[in-house]
Amino acid sequence: xxxxxxxxxxxxxxxxxxxxxxxxxxxxxxxxxxxxxxxxxxxxxxxxxxxxxxxxxxxxxxxxxxxxxxxxxxxxxxxxxxxxxxxxxxxxxxxxxxxxxxxxxxxxxxxxxxxxxxxxxxxxxxxxxxxxxxxxxxxxxxxxxxxxxxxxxxxxxxxxxxxxxxxxxxxxxxxxxxxxxxxxxxxxxxxxxxxxxxxxxxxxxxxxxxxxxxxxxxxxxxxxxxxxxxxxxxxxxxxxxxxxxxxxxxxxxxxxxxxxxxxxxxxxxxxxxxxxxxxxxxxxxxxxxxxxxxxxxxxxxxxxxxxxxxxxxxxxxxxxxxxxxxxxxxxxxxxxxxxxxxxxxxxxxxxxxxxxxxxxxxxxxxxxxxxxxxxxxxxxxxxxxxxxxxxxxxxxxxxxxxxxxxxxxxxx
Amino acid sequence: xxxxxxxxxxxxxxxxxxxxxxxxxxxxxxxxxxxxxxxxxxxxxxxxxxxxxxxxxxxxxxxxxxxxxxxxxxxxxxxxxxxxxxxxxxxxxxxxxxxxxxxxxxxxxxxxxxxxxxxxxxxxxxxxxxxxxxxxxxxxxxxxxxxxxxxxxxxxxxxxxxxxxxxxxxxxxxxxxxxxxxxxxxxxxxxxxxxxxxxxxxxxxxxxxxxxxxxxxxxxxxxxxxxxxxxxxxxxxxxxxxxxxxxxxxxxxxxxxxxxxxxxxxxxxxxxxxxxxxxxxxxxxxxxxxxxxxxxxxxxxxxxxxxxxxxxxxxxxxxxxxxxxxxxxxxxxxxxxxxxxxxxxxxxxxxxxxxxxxxxxxxxxxxxxxxxxxxxxxxxxxxxxxxxxxxxxxxxxxxxxxxxxxxxxxxx
Numbered sequence: 001x002x003x004x005x006x007x008x009x010x011x012x013x014x015x016x017x018x019x020x021x022x023x024x025x026x027x028x029x030x031x032x033x034x035x036x037x038x039x040x041x042x043x044x045x046x047x048x049x050x051x052x053x054x055x056x057x058x059x060x061x062x063x064x065x066x067x068x069x070x071x072x073x074x075x076x077x078x079x080x081x082x083x084x085x086x087x088x089x090x091x092x093x094x095x096x097x098x099x100x101x102x103x104x105x106x107x108x109x110x111x112x113x114x115x116x117x118x119x120x121x122x123x124x125x126x127x128x129x130x131x132x133x134x135x136x137x138x139x140x141x142x143x144x145x146x147x148x149x150x151x152x153x154x155x156x157x158x159x160x161x162x163x164x165x166x167x168x169x170x171x172x173x174x175x176x177x178x179x180x181x182x183x184x185x186x187x188x189x190x191x192x193x194x195x196x197x198x199x200x201x202x203x204x205x206x207x208x209x210x211x212x213x214x215x216x217x218x219x220x221x222x223x224x225x226x227x228x229x230x231x232x233x234x235x236x237x238x239x240x241x242x243x244x245x246x247x248x249x250x251x252x253x254x255x256x257x258x259x260x261x262x263x264x265x266x267x268x269x270x271x272x273x274x275x276x277x278x279x280x281x282x283x284x285x286x287x288x289x290x291x292x293x294x295x296x297x298x299x300x301x302x303x304x305x306x307x308x309x310x311x312x313x314x315x316x317x318x319x320x321x322x323x324x325x326x327x328x329x330x331x332x333x334x335x336x337x338x339x340x341x342x343x344x345x346x347x348x349x350x351x352x353x354x355x356x357x358x359x360x361x362x363x364x365x366x367x368x369x370x371x372x373x374x375x376x377x378x379x380x381x382x383x384x385x386x387x388x389x390x391x392x393x394x395x396x397x398x399x400x401x402x403x404x405x406x407x408x409x410x411x412x
Numbered sequence: 413x414x415x416x417x418x419x420x421x422x423x424x425x426x427x428x429x430x431x432x433x434x435x436x437x438x439x440x441x442x443x444x445x446x447x448x449x450x451x452x453x454x455x456x457x458x459x460x461x462x463x464x465x466x467x468x469x470x471x472x473x474x475x476x477x478x479x480x481x482x483x484x485x486x487x488x489x490x491x492x493x494x495x496x497x498x499x500x501x502x503x504x505x506x507x508x509x510x511x512x513x514x515x516x517x518x519x520x521x522x523x524x525x526x527x528x529x530x531x532x533x534x535x536x537x538x539x540x541x542x543x544x545x546x547x548x549x550x551x552x553x554x555x556x557x558x559x560x561x562x563x564x565x566x567x568x569x570x571x572x573x574x575x576x577x578x579x580x581x582x583x584x585x586x587x588x589x590x591x592x593x594x595x596x597x598x599x600x601x602x603x604x605x606x607x608x609x610x611x612x613x614x615x616x617x618x619x620x621x622x623x624x625x626x627x628x629x630x631x632x633x634x635x636x637x638x639x640x641x642x643x644x645x646x647x648x649x650x651x652x653x654x655x656x657x658x659x660x661x662x663x664x665x666x667x668x669x670x671x672x673x674x675x676x677x678x679x680x681x682x683x684x685x686x687x688x689x690x691x692x693x694x695x696x697x698x699x700x701x702x703x704x705x706x707x708x709x710x711x712x713x714x715x716x717x718x719x720x721x722x723x724x725x726x727x728x729x730x731x732x733x734x735x736x737x738x739x740x741x742x743x744x745x746x747x748x749x750x751x752x753x754x755x756x757x758x759x760x761x762x763x764x765x766x767x768x769x770x771x772x773x774x775x776x777x778x779x780x781x782x783x784x785x786x787x788x789x790x791x792x793x794x795x796x797x798x799x800x801x802x803x804x805x806x807x808x809x810x811x812x813x814x815x816x817x818x819x820x821x822x823x824x
Contacts, residue, residue: 016742016766019768020765020766097786099785099786099787103776103780105786107803110768112799191622195798196798196799210603214622214623216628216629216797216798216799217628234821237821240821240823241821241823243823244823248823248824330428348818352816353432356525357814358815359817360814360815360816361817361819362816362817362818362819363818363819363820363821364817364819364820364821364822364823367824368817368822369815373511373824374511374517374815375509375511375517385628386524386607386608386628386812387608387628387630387799387800387812388799388800390812390814390815391519391813391814400798400799400802401802401803402768402770402771402772402802402803403771403781403803404764404771404772405774405776405780406760406773406775407776408775408776409649409652409653410775410777410780411653411655411656411657411660411776411779412656412660412777412779412785
């Protein structure tokens, strides 16, 4: 028997009292959690070592994502304190009206309840997600990747010890121990106790969750991001933005994956950008038209256009017009971040209006799609869906609303 | 082969251009739709007559819901004009910031895309839903109840004729002709073309859709609404609010279904309210404790507490405290509308804070949970879920947001 049901029930009960706690109490709890993390460094690093020992098959990149160090634990603790410093959205009045019959109607922010987070390798997500959910007044049920099993369990044990020194119940943070994959399938159907599921991870996880969940889901993170270099672009600017978007951190969701180049500038721009990218180790693929300009490009096939590489790979298409670029983006975009480089006002405005994505950029790098870069504070993920939240999700997106109506006996 | 796919594809294409239309163009289209409805009265009433002929088995109440008259068509046409008068939420800036690096970040309202509405008997929903979706910039795919088949088809044909005289494509409104129930199961999984499903109808439909959809859903309308009459209540006020909540329109989702009475006032209040309700034809049921005060009450069983009667029936429970009332509501509430009658400030504030529902009332009738009564204009339904929309859903809830970021070459 899985621990899912019992822990979900505990979280459900904890959520009721947590939703009534003041910001001061939640902030004090976050500070205790941060202290506990630092005080238990040895214990957590030991658990992390065991994870690394048990997973020798992991690639160097994945090992690095899994690895905890004293410095990384310090950063996690600072993250908890930063969440304590964020403004609590709960209680904010979004709408207030007094009706002709005297009824006072207020629409106020309140916590959602119980949030399930399903995530993959990085153990820092464990404390980040727990902190954001808690500050927004929600209990959280965590389900981390099996590679980080010992690290995650150790971190949660320590966070709960921190909570035990506060007025918040340690039951508000739960982590599923059952490593069987079927537990995810059960968790995403547990409407009785869960109000929301946020999957954080690769396209496979997101697809499985959205297709099988009966609990409401917020999709995050898959970013097949495009940039369109218009015929009226500043080509130096275009070059810098492409290099930044592709090379600064290729493994993240707001990295550039595709470049669409207007044919009028292809002869000049393609060799230029190809040289810059190749010198940075980027493997370039191209459509047949692009390969007319640069025959050395690998062939980009149908599959390439819909793939989020998350690697030093980029596919290039030469297009005949803005319309062609818009059609390509509409067809292949994951609706995360899309960019244009142009000096033309009307071209820029058409791109802004017609591209359907969480973030649409004119003359800037897609790498800015991030809660902190947007000035929203820490984020729990980047929503690529249209309901409830779109783009970087901060504390506000972890709340809902309710109407409170006060009267003196009004009837209809 | 069902017409679902082809019509969904048409709606998907129409949504792209509709999302770019100005409010003026959408308003002109709504006025043309209203004109068309009035001009085609004979055609629509004839179709409605056929529906009534083909469904002789319907109850009088359901026949009345299905019936169209010249006056009701006039009201539908007025409804279209009222939607034209509502402010268009699209383009509104919700957040605007200029970052230290000079990036200008705007969060703006935009249409959702394609919305599927699955509904039951009332044919007026056909024009109301189409109008609200269109004004919010969305294409709509309607799937009405089989009893109203001919009426709904006739209404949509007429609305499309109205659109044909405007700048909006008639493809923006689609109605599924396939009456097979399996088409609903297919529609709610059509993620390729649909962005949102709103089921409007009984608990069975809502449950089927939420449990089987892969397209995001907004649940609407099931209202197992409670009122708690506190020991510190004004009993005359309590009486008026209960009578209004139960009797003014018992078949709607914001009608009262359950009354929880504090034991201290039960001996005085129960006979009083029972007499008033019985004289209005309400069948009363009670818990064992309530039946100690009024032995003539029918027995309320476990099933009663979770049932939305939508009829002149009410179950009464006598409770020992506010805590008991809150626990009962937490267990059985459908999170629609919940009310308290009390003169005690702290009791009122605890009820407001602790009851988890779309609308929480103090000293007023639950019957006010309605877009127009809240001052929000026409509504497409009342959301009883916590994500995206909660309570009466107007135009704003039929939109999403996107971030538009303008720069001058910024990179990270």
